[in-house]
Amino acid sequence: MEFPRTQPVVNEKRLITSVWLDVMRKLVAGVTAGNSGAWVQISRQVLGSDQATVTFSSIPGTYNHLRLVVTGRDIQNAVTAVTTIQFNGTGGSLYDSQWLYGVDTTVAANHSAAQAFGVIGLLPGATSDSPNSRGQIEIFIPDYKDTTFEKTARSSVATAGARVTNLFAYTYVVSWISAAAISQIDLSATNKFKTGSIFTLYGIQ
Numbered sequence: 001m002e003f004p005r006t007q008p009v010v011n012e013k014r015l016i017t018s019v020w021l022d023v024m025r026k027l028v029a030g031v032t033a034g035n036s037g038a039w040v041q042i043s044r045q046v047l048g049s050d051q052a053t054v055t056f057s058s059i060p061g062t063y064n065h066l067r068l069v070v071t072g073r074d075i076q077n078a079v080t081a082v083t084t085i086q087f088n089g090t091g092g093s094l095y096d097s098q099w100l101y102g103v104d105t106t107v108a109a110n111h112s113a114a115q116a117f118g119v120i121g122l123l124p125g126a127t128s129d130s131p132n133s134r135g136q137i138e139i140f141i142p143d144y145k146d147t148t149f150e151k152t153a154r155s156s157v158a159t160a161g162a163r164v165t166n167l168f169a170y171t172y173v174v175s176w177i178s179a180a181a182i183s184q185i186d187l188s189a190t191n192k193f194k195t196g197s198i199f200t201l202y203g204i205q
Contacts, residue, residue, distance in 0.1 A: 039067060039202040047199075050075055050192040054199045057184045061145040063203030066182070070137040072197020074189045076125045079161040081190035083121035083137060085174060087151065087182050091116035094177045101170040103161075117188065118174030121157050123197075125190075128161050134197075135159035144182040151176045 040063065043056055059066070074081035086095075093114035100109045112119055121137035124130060139155040157170035187199065 038205055040205065042201045042203050044201075045199045047072070047193055047195050047197045049195055051189075051197075052192045053186055053188045054193065055184065055186050056199075056201045059144075059183050059185065059201070060203070061181060061183070063145075063205060064143065065204040066139075066141040066144045066185075067202045067204060068137075068139040068141070068185065068187075069200045069202070070121065070123075070139075070187065070197070071134045072123060072199075073128075073133075073135060073194040074123045074125050074191055075194050076189070076191035077127060078125035078190070079128050079166065080122050080135075080159055080168060081125040082119055083123055083190075084117040084188045085120040085139070085153065086117050086186045086188070087176050087178070088180060088184050089186065090176075090178065096175040096177070097172065099170055099172045101168060103166060103168050118153065118172075118176065120153065120155050120172050120174055120187070122159050122168055122170055123189070123193075124159055124161060130160040133160040141182065141185075147179050147181055150179055151182060 042059065045054055070083070074083070093116065095115045095118040096111070096113045097115065097119040098109070098111045099119065101107070120139060123135035123137070124133055136158050137155055139153055141151065141153045144151065153174045153176070155172045157168065157172065159168040159170075160166070161168055185201070
């Protein structure tokens with residue numbers, strides 16, 4: 001009795017390998033082309049001097065969502081200092097904010113309503129006993145170019161006020177009572193953002 005040769009099995013393995021490589025090539029091509037939710041840097045600002053407000057203007061409407069990453073400090077004479085946000089240069093009473101936070105073993109929440117700005121983050125201040133630490137704020141703005149619904153933004157925050165006992169973990173939500181497409185973002189410090197703070201805006205496909 002003659003058994004089948006093993007060559008077809010080898011060929012089958014080669015076919016599977018070839019198909020797998022083709023799939024991987026297409027996935028990589030999709031990432032390169034920006035079609036798989038990849039972050040695309042729109043603008044990056046590294047402060048050469050203390051600055052009260054950082055503005056991203058003429059934001060292109062070619063992405064689905066926006067992500068804004070902040071690392072830095074505020075020069076306010078306090079342990080921590082609030083960072084606020086406005087869209088399209090509008091003030092009025094168009095912003096509602098809600099936040100949940102944990103500090104040491106304390107968990108609490110707070111809010112503000114009908115304000116001229118949204119409360120979006122927290123950075124170390126001048127009296128923080130972690131003088132070389134950077135706070136970080138990561139802001140997500142979904143469907144920023146849509147004109148059907150009002151806009152929301154949410155952020156996650158990590159900030160060191162005092163070593164061990166005052167590590168701040170925050171989540172913020174801001175509602176902007178406007179259905180306008182977002183083309184400008186202004187971030188403002190309580191006092192001024194410290195020299196060396198970095199602000200990077202990404203578009204998400």
